[in-house]
Amino acid sequence: MDLSLFTGGAILGAVIGFWNQIKSFLWSIVSILIQKADITTEEAHNTIIAYLYKEYKHVSIYDQVFGAQNESYRTGKYGLVAYEQLGKKSMIFFDRSKKCFINFPFVFSIKQENPKGNGTEYPEVDTNKVFSSLLFIRGTINIDQIIKEATKVRNNLAWNIEDKEGKTDRFEIFYLPDKETDNQKYFQKQKDGLVWYKQNQYRLIGTEKDELGRKKTTQGSAISNLYFPDDIKKLIRSIELWVKSEQWYKKKNIPWKRGWLLYGPPGTGKTALVRAFAEDLDLPIYVFSLAQMSNGTLMDCWKNLQLNIPCIALIEDIDNIFDGRKNICQKVPFYTNTSTGGNEDNDTSQTKVMQPLTFDCFINCLDGVDKSIGVFTIITTNNIHKVDEAIGKPNDNGEYVSSRPGRIDKVIKLSYMSKDNRREMAKKILSEYLEKMSDVEQHIDSIEKETPAQFQEYCAQIALEEYWKREGN
Incomplete structure (x- = not known):
């Protein structure tokens, strides 16, 4: 009998049995020359790949991932938008600075199975969960500088500091929770307060970013096409000044926020006024469906909109949600499908019991620890008598000042036309x-x-x- 067969099998078995130790040993040798930097959160993963693709030269031949999604066009049409999603496959980049007359390459390596998030709001970094890694020759790449610059670019994009088109085409309507997908998938696509096609990890194909978005419903000024008494028109003009006065509010140590409660019979122009504000002032609207929200969902959504200020938070028909402080639309716990987080391709869903939204949580979002800086909150109701004093009631002084300024500054009755x-x-x-x-x-x-x-x-x-x-x- 050939003993070499048994010897080979024994060696193979030993290699398999001790593969982790062997791999660690080999890496300890390789790591003398090669350094690996692991990226352990999805936010950092998307931020870094978007920055590298835009700012660094890369090898043009790499595996690609394409997709398409229906979106609104500024022309008023609705159709497919094709894109390449970056960060799904590994890529080779070249450092921008030369060392020894060479632009050294480095690898953006993708983990095959992305980790699942734990669903917490501020998850701790777990080094066992890796989305991707940067591999490079030691001393050739300043990884701290890459992360610093990538983070700055992403923040500036969300804050509209350097993105000129973001300042001129900000009008958009967001529905919270998202109408078409579950909450977690919504945050994966909108987590920077931006629609997905304005996030740099998506490379649009055949379409420019400024071609996408909601079409404005009117020619010229939308507000000028509405018909209100002169005193209400004066209030409307005050919001135009508010949007432009952020620095003045900071100088005076006054919170840069506004809140209106609009009440009156159906058809008096409450929703039309909100849309007109958004169109003329070029502000995004976040429409909250409180009937589908728990405390946690509302707080997450509220923090999300604060990444895209100034903006409008619209809460329609509050009397259908709260009668005073009682939640009348969610009397018992309800069930919802939630994502387990992580990469969209590996995403799984599970059923979760959601506790009804509480009035205290709603009030805390208006003026709690998060002061709603840069948010113009508009609440509408057809029945002012069902609105609790803690939100605000109309005063009899004829100036529309709310009984609870700071939460809701103005309580305005929109009634029948003169x-x-x-x-x-x-x-x-x-x-x-x-x-x-x-x-x-x-x-x-x-x-x-x-x-x-x-x-x-x-x-x-x-x-x-x-x-x-x-x-x-």
Whole structure:
């Protein structure tokens, strides 16, 4: 019998049995020359790969990962946006500074199976969990400088300091929790307060960033197309000044935040006013669906929007959530699907019991430890009597000052249109058919209470009938 077969098998078995020790020994030898820097959080992983791809030369031949997602275009259309997602495969880069007349290469190495997050808000760094690593010859790469610059670029992008397009095309509508995906996946795509296509780890293909986003619904000023009494128009102009006055607020040690409670019958323009603010002031809107939120979800979402200030936080129909301080839409714990975190490709979901949102948590988000700096909070209700005093009630001083300034500064009633406002709207809609104004005047005199939505529909029907008459001829 050939003993070499048994000898070979024994050697192979020994190698397999002691492979971890052998690997550690070999690495200890290699590490004399090669250094490895592990990246243990997904945020750092995305930040570093985005920075390296933009600022460093790289080997053009590498494995790539592509995808496409439906998004809104500024033209008003909705369609696919193709992209390459960076950070999914290993890449070779070259240092920008020369040493010994050489731009030394280094490897951005991807771990095959990314770790799962533990779901905590501020997870401790676990060195056993590695998303990726940088491999380089010792002394050739300043890893601290790379991390420092990458972090600065990512923060500046989120804070709109260096991103010029971010200052001019910030109008966007975010739904919290996200309408299409679960909460954790939402944060993976929006965790810097930015829509995914403005995050640099996505390289868009065939589309520019400034081509994407919500189309504005009006030509010119959106607010000028709304019809409110002069005193409310004055309040509206004050918000334009607030957005531009961050440094003044800091100098005076006054929190740079505003809060309005809008109340009145349905159709009086509460939601339309919020959108007009966002369009004209170029602010993102975060629409909170409190009925789908627990305390933890609300706090996470609130911190998320603070990465994209100034912005608008919209909480509609608060009376459908809280009757006073009682949560009337979540009377018992409810179930939701949540992600276990980590890389999207390896993501798994599980069912989690969520406790109902509490009034105290909601109030703490408005003015608790997180002071909502840079946030214009707008709460709407059709029934002011259901709103608790802790949020704010209207005063009788005629100046719209809330009973709880600091949380909610102004409590504003949006009611039925005045006759003058209705005439103004009618003349604009019927500008080509002014002969119909006599009928409109009779309508205005005969109906005392009419909301903007009702009167706009009335005028639009007249204009449409006249338009089709002329087109038919």
